[in-house]
Amino acid sequence: RPATGLPLPLAQANAPSTNSIHFALSTDLKSREAYTLSAHSNQIVITAGHTGGLLNGSQTLRQLLPVEIYGSEPTTKIAWEIESVTIQDSPAYPWRGMMLDVSRYFLNKDYVLRYIDMMAMHKLNVLHWHLIDDCGWRIEIKKYPKLTEIGAWRGQGDQRHGGFYTQEDIKEIVAYAAARNIVVVPEIEIPAHTLSALCAYPHLGCTGQQFEMPTRHSISPEIYCVGKESTWEFLENVMDEVVQLFPSPFVHIGGDEARYNRWNECKDCQARMKKEGLSTPQQLQGWTSTRIEQY
Numbered sequence: 001r002p003a004t005g006l007p008l009p010l011a012q013a014n015a016p017s018t019n020s021i022h023f024a025l026s027t028d029l030k031s032r033e034a035y036t037l038s039a040h041s042n043q044i045v046i047t048a049g050h051t052g053g054l055l056n057g058s059q060t061l062r063q064l065l066p067v068e069i070y071g072s073e074p075t076t077k078i079a080w081e082i083e084s085v086t087i088q089d090s091p092a093y094p095w096r097g098m099m100l101d102v103s104r105y106f107l108n109k110d111y112v113l114r115y116i117d118m119m120a121m122h123k124l125n126v127l128h129w130h131l132i133d134d135c136g137w138r139i140e141i142k143k144y145p146k147l148t149e150i151g152a153w154r155g156q157g158d159q160r161h162g163g164f165y166t167q168e169d170i171k172e173i174v175a176y177a178a179a180r181n182i183v184v185v186p187e188i189e190i191p192a193h194t195l196s197a198l199c200a201y202p203h204l205g206c207t208g209q210q211f212e213m214p215t216r217h218s219i220s221p222e223i224y225c226v227g228k229e230s231t232w233e234f235l236e237n238v239m240d241e242v243v244q245l246f247p248s249p250f251v252h253i254g255g256d257e258a259r260y261n262r263w264n265e266c267k268d269c270q271a272r273m274k275k276e277g278l279s280t281p282q283q284l285q286g287w288t289s290t291r292i293e294q295y
Contacts, residue, residue, distance in 0.1 A: 227268030
């Protein structure tokens with residue numbers, strides 16, 4: 001509608017009619033994202049077994065039209081024509097993802113929605129949303145407001161920057177993505193890349209030291225103290241809110257680039273290793289990943 005200026009009214013119909021673009025669901029196509037597109041002189045028919053396939057077919061239809069179809073204002077100088085064609089299409093891979101890192105540099109809600117539009121245009125279906133790192137905590141957790149009051153901002157004065165998404169923002173973004181056949185997978189880092197959380201709640205670290213939010217990206221040696229049950233209470237409360245916001249079957253828990261200096265010196269982490277029969281910090285990290293995964 002924006003580019004053509006045509007009204008393109010919607011109507012229900014049991015069969016294709018002349019001068020129409022007809023979308024139909026069919027049990028013959030089993031794949032959730034497969035579709036058939038048939039374009040003839042007097043009608044276009046897109047058939048799929050699921051709405052995801054219809055969405056993919058509609059993106060292909062746009063790609064068949066002149067490039068001006070992606071414009072936001074009507075143009076009268078274009079003949080909106082495509083070749084007569086039949087296309088049968090299905091994805092080779094079920095997970096076709098893009099990763100968006102908003103933890104190091106915050107990107108506002110409108111940017112994320114536009115990013116989702118670009119993904120849909122290319123028939124990508126998983127947004128891996130990197131929400132947490134040393135440099136920024138970007139998701140509102142109602143039980144722990146300091147995560148965003150402190151952990152979402154860095155720098156002073158004119159150099160201060162940051163931001164976060166409210167839970168209402170996240171609900172809107174997740175719904176917007178779902179309407180475009182995209183699942184949003186949140187990344188909640190455990191046990192490293194979490195300095196933003198430790199700045200907000202120092203008791204979650206091994207030393208209890210008060211840290212400052214970093215102004216430049218680096219890999220912090222600070223890490224959650226997984227020997228204390230109070231840390232696990234925090235992590236489980238955070239996950240309780242996360243899984244209510246994201247219907248994705250997955251939550252990415254990171255796990256990379258963990259440095260073990262603090263664990264090696266921490267009496268609580270050493271006691272945890274002894275209790276669980278672990279002999280190395282690598283095994284303690286494996287135990288940590290398994291515990292949160294089971295939760």
